[in-house]
Amino acid sequence: MKHTKKLLASVAAIGLAGSAYADQVFLDDLIVEGSACIGIDCANGENFGFDTIRLKENNLRIKFDDTSTSASFPSNDWQLTANDSSNGGANKFSIDDTTNGRVPFTVEANTPTNALFVEDTGHVGFGTNNPVVNLHAVEGNTPTLRLEQDGSSGFTPYTWDMAGNETNFFIRDVNGGSALPFRIFPGNSNDDGLVIRNSRVGVYTDNPQSALHVRKTDGTAALLVEEASTTAAARTLMTLSNNGSANFELTDTSVADAANTGRTWKMKNTGGKFLLTTFPGGPGETEMALDQDGNLTISGDFFASSGTQLSVPDYVFEDEYDLMPLSEVRAFIEENGHLPNVPSAGEINSTGLNMTEMQMNLLEKVEELTLYTLEQDQIIRELNERLNDLEG
Structure with missing residues (x-):
């Protein structure tokens, strides 16, 4: 009864007691011992269940209208909105910046449970209520983070994805034909697979000693530069360039x-x-x-490979070797302008000089010359003996 008298006194004070739809102004704190329903569709005897405050009508909004007028105080207005009010609009809940006409936060109806979860540790979960790191995303197939430049600031639109699944972790160039320029496959048992430190890149080392340092301990450290083009062409596959040696x-x-x-x-x-x-x-x-x-x-001696069976012309000294008579050698030289079994100047200028082959050819000629000399020496000896006999 006390509360009723106070309420009627407040209404009378503003001259509105006789109006069924007049605004009610309370000049004191309002305490409702029970639940409250606000909206044109609230019913007499509303079943609140566990609701403390219920908004019930076809346009549900809670407006925060800041009436600050001093330039030193914030005065932006905000609104909590449940669903669009237009036909065919979105079923959603949003926080609206009504002063600037923006909607910085929206949740659509039927969003999965734990789509966004902030744990008491400050960890944020996407699709999980148990985030174990600062940002933890859970998805049934290939959880992905998309980075999209949409052109709104005047720069060319471009989109990248960073994602991972049971086959690999990858970065996807969405505008570049969804190519995967960077991938990491599971099962890498070594730490420090790729390290960037002090402007140096280390592969399997956390302390690279040069611009690129590859270090393995299992006998597999190697570099391979492979051009797999099906078009045959001469290509430079490695270049060392320096301002000096x-x-x-x-x-x-x-x-x-x-x-x-x-x-x-x-x-x-x-x-x-x-x-x-x-x-x-x-x-x-x-x-x-x-x-x-x-x-x-x-600075030393030059050796042909000892692993190669060279055709050394020792066959010249074998009994069955057919040594060309000097008369035939003379005829060959007069006709061809070079020794038998020795390439001509034209051949050498055209195809180059095979040093090993030439050395063997020259050795053959030296050995043949030795046979000619021995043969001539034998003839000279025989002639000397005959001369001595005639003079004796």
């Missing part, structure tokens, strides 16, 4: 060698020459030099 180093670490004798070799271009050098514990020693004119200099 460009070096390619090979080091054998199988034996501890403080002096590094013969363990490190370098191929390099210096002073217009291609050099092959060794490091026997001191300054590099040049073992081979090739200049721009094709002149080759080596």
Whole structure:
């Protein structure tokens, strides 16, 4: 009764007691001991169930109208909206920035359970109520994060996806034909498969010592550069470029060698020459030099491969060898301008000089010349004996 008198007094104070639809103004706090229903479709005897406050009509909105007028205080207006009010509109719940005409947050009807879940740890789950990291996405098939530049800021629209499943983790170039330029397959048992540190890239090492450092301990460390084009063509597959001598180093670490004798070799271009050098514990020693004119200099002996069976012309000394008479040799030279079994100048200029073959050809000629000399020596001996007999 006390509350009724107070309510009637408030209504009378504003002169609205006689109107059935007049606004009601309460000049004190309003406390409802029970549930409240607001909206034109609330019914007398409403069954609230566990609802404390219920909004019930065909346009459900809660408006936050900030009446601040001082420039130093925020005054933006906000609204909670349940469903669009237009025919065919969306079934959704949203938070609306009504001052700026924007809708920064929307949840559509029938969204899966735990579509967005914020745990008490601050972890955010997408599709899970048990996020174990800061952002945890769960999906039945290939959970994906899409990065889409939509052109609204004047830049060319472009879209990338980052996703993973049981076959691989990948980055997808959506606008580039959905190509997968970056992939990681499961089952990599080693840490540090790819590391970027101090502007260096390490493969299976977390402490790369050069721009690219590949380090393995199972005998599989290797680099392969493969051009698989079906069109045959000469191609440069590796280039070493430097403002100065460009070096390619090979080091054998199988034996501890403080002096590094013969363990490190370098191929390099210096002073217009291609050099092959060794490091026997001191300054590099040049073992081979090739200049721009094709002149080759080596510091040691030159050997043909000992693993190849060379056709050494020792057959010249065999009894069945048919040594060409000198008269035929003379005729051959007069007709052809070169020795038998020796390529002509024209052939050499056309096809090049096979050094191994030429050495064997020259050895054959030396051995034949030796036979000719021995034969002539025998004739000279016989003539001398006959001369001695005639003079005696």
